[in-house]
Amino acid sequence: MQKLLKPRGTQDILPQDQKYRDFIWKIFEKKMVLQGFEKIETPIFERAEVFARPIGENSDIVQKQMFEVSRLGSSKNDNEEKLVLRPDYTAGIIRSYLETGFSGAPQPFKLYYAGPLFRYERPQKGRQRQFTQFGFEVIGDSASATDALTIYTVWDILKSLKILKLCSIEINTVGCELCKPDISEKLQNFFNSFKKMLCGDCKKRINNNNPLRILDCKEKTCQKIASSSPDIIDMVCENCKTHFSETLEFLDELNVSYDLNPKLVRGLDYYTRTTFEVVIKNVKERQSSLAGGGRYDRLAKTLGGKKTSAIGMSFGVERIIEFLKENNIDAPETSKPQVMLIQLGPKARKKTLKLMTELIKKGIKSFIAPGKESLKSQLHLADKKKIRFVLIVGEREVFDKSVIVKDMERNSQESINDGRLINKLKSKIKN
Ligand SMILES: [Zn+2]
Ligand SMILES: [Zn+2]
Structure with missing residues (x-):
């Protein structure tokens, strides 16, 4: 009989690679426990709506990258609720937070998680269709000090992983519920005048009234146009400006090094205010980030809850393992017999x-x-x-x-x- 092979975009995580996962996990979990985070696990599949509403109906993830889950051999029924493999962790956690009534518990609610996510993408270096994230969420807290502490924690973990010096933490603010529509309109006007030169995806982004995404486009021409677009920080409201400058002040106080990136947006609609990404220093072409996160004060509302301030972040585990190996950083042997x-x-x-x-x-x-x-x-x-x-x-x-x-x-x-x-x-x- 013919041998069966693993599906495209998946990986077997073999015994020799487990020590790297253990290494990252032990550091991550220790930092979580030290800060009073508690562990949560949510289902690997959820209703499609859980992701479509907060991430954005017109986003690439929702439009093209979700794996639908159905019973093998079942006939399509459009009235049936669609189930998908989770492409994102945060939306499922907030769904659970609202459903289980934790929103009534004393806040902030601090949760951490680990598990696989699924996105139908073209497999390439650092990008698979199944990938693992370790991450955390601080729910029910809007203070800028929490943003700073979140970024500090990322910085601290990178330091323990011995890769801090090779990385840069890029930070930006993307505005709040009140000023984001205004920012969006200004960018829409800006990009509209270059519409002919933009790539097909970005043209669609303009048609869908989602110009922020253009800042994230990997196409050279789009990037060039985006580089001359107005900076988001100059368009946010006074409250957002204060929140952001406070965050940076706290980071300076904590001696956390970071780089401002006025064009940084993340590929999900739900982000508000502080956003950040961990990228590799001194590389010619921007590669997929090792970690990232941000504030998402609107997410709970899109899932039918009341307005809930929250911030979170996640590490791309496979991407970090690859990076550790590239830099000859060895993980301690944990399972070898003595x-x-x-x-x-x-x-x-x-x-x-x-x-x-x-x-x-x-x-x-x-x-x-x-x-x-x-x-x-x-x-x-x-x-x-x-x-x-x-x-x-x-x-x-x-x-x-x-x-x-x-x-x-x-x-x-x-x-x-x-x-x-x-x-x-x-x-x-x-x-
Ligand atoms: Zn604002
Ligand atoms: Zn583009």
């Missing part, structure tokens, strides 16, 4: 099995291959798996109650009595 047990003969097998259970009880990571018979094949396996200590048990070791401990790195070995084995091993592992 000890391998080698048995020679049936009596020895019995003894090594018993020994294995004792080792794992004492927290020593152990590996055994009971199906292998010869010393050579078992040593070969230990070598392949880069296991440092090998415990060899033959008929003789069964008889005189001992074990041969071989240090594969130092190429030395000694015979140790059963009674002293565990303590001896523990001190060897430490050195």
